[in-house]
Amino acid sequence: MDITSHVPDAPPAWVKRFAKLGLSAKGIVYCLIGILAFMAAFELGGKNNQDTDKAGVFSFILDQPFGKILLGIVALGLLCYTLWRLIQGINDTEQKGSDAKGIAVRARYIFSGLVYGGFAFLALQLILGNGGGSGGDSRETLASELLKQPFGQWLVGLVAVGTIITGLYQIYYGLSEKYKKKIQKSGFKSQIEHTMIRAGKIGYVARGVVWVIIGYMFLQAALKSNAQEAGGSQSAFAFLENSSYGSYLLGAVALGLICYGVFMFMRARYQEV
Template sequence: MSDGDSTMSEAADAVEEASNAKALDVVARSGFAVVALLHVIVGAIAVAVAFGQPGQAEATGAIEQLAANPWGPAVMWSCLIACTGLALWQLSEATLRARHLPRKERLAKLVSSGFLALAYGSVGLSFAGFAVGLRADSSRTTRDFSAALLGAPFGLWVLIALGLTIMGVGIYFVAKGLRRGFKDELFHFDGSHRGKLIDALGLTGHVAKGIALNLTGLLFVIAAGKQNADESTGLDGSLKALREHPFGPSLLVAIGAGFICYGIFALVRARFGRM
């Protein structure tokens, strides 16, 4: 190893050690708790939408519910810090801690944790927007984003790629739930009543979230295929579209209940997860 490589390795080790700081661990666990709360609220909104009630069944709608309480601004800034810490922790998982893994596992970790880092970072930005008074309709924002892509060179293919990527993440969540891959993230409770409950929550929650992501990604692909940005409405639009189909309300209730299960699982992850 050259002196330059040795210096780079030592620097990476130092940054990795800093990422293991107790403070980041606490903030990241708080971020999991925020994610848990958002999923529970989104699930509850989805169930309400199934019965014809108004609401945005996605993260922005959940954040709007939290911002409406008297302590809204303080809650927004606290959640921003928590989500930022969680995004940084996921980023360190994707890069620093993955350095020692075999190449195939390192690439898988880069994709999965890297996507989560972006997702949690975007949620943090949503909290920041609400904290400073910037609020937007998520479906309209998604349509505007899709329209901008469709109007740009190669934007059609970028939109297709985005939709397929989201669907790929959805398939990953379904597979992770079915093969109980989430157990690796927790201290084990096998054999106990609590362990069986956590297993059921993890399975149901991951599969429901995976289905919802597949629906969201599919709408991006449909929007690209029809070259119509109005077809792309994000998670909220994809769930509301179910309401218009036979058995749609029942499926929407099931997905909403699944999101609530995922939220409870994420809360367990915040407390008992391996970091």
């Protein structure tokens, strides 16, 4: 049975608007994560690592003038990103095919959509005043629930390995500049193309480093059978800051995440979706 037959094709203009709004919202989130992490690294403005996960970013937006309206716009953008990714995965708009490799890529699109749908829901919770847990707590909860299952340590270990592989692939994807094919096909001016490629490279590597550290923490949770060892971006930033030259390492990764956010903005503005 062809699953795409049950999902109507979206009008191209509608999909394009959703994609661009979604990429812009993702850019906002990553730029703010990077800025807050950089401030935490050098203790600027009283910021610390407790403010650097997704919930911290959303709370920061909420504390600004017209915060609920601003956060509502971000939540809407993240929801648009979710729908775009689901359309990519289910309708196969990128023509990845139905072989093993194509299914894997489409599954990655769907998973990405679901993750950002969760972020949109978290933002909505904060707007409605229902609180919301931090990214680190959610991963600790996941590790705790998995450890309660039969072969729980192995399950947490599988999550750890998958996360580390994802992070290493992000680093490879950035260093190999595989992402630049779509940029070059769009026929941008050389300066725009150069800036996008450079921002993308730095951004993907920084993002990959964070994923690898999160995977390492899950691995420690598996080996020690202790869910408190697991964590999200907040814990990953704390891990970097507590290392030798920690403030500089965290500052470098933070700047990289800002570059990733800028790359998302430039994709929304210039890249054909």
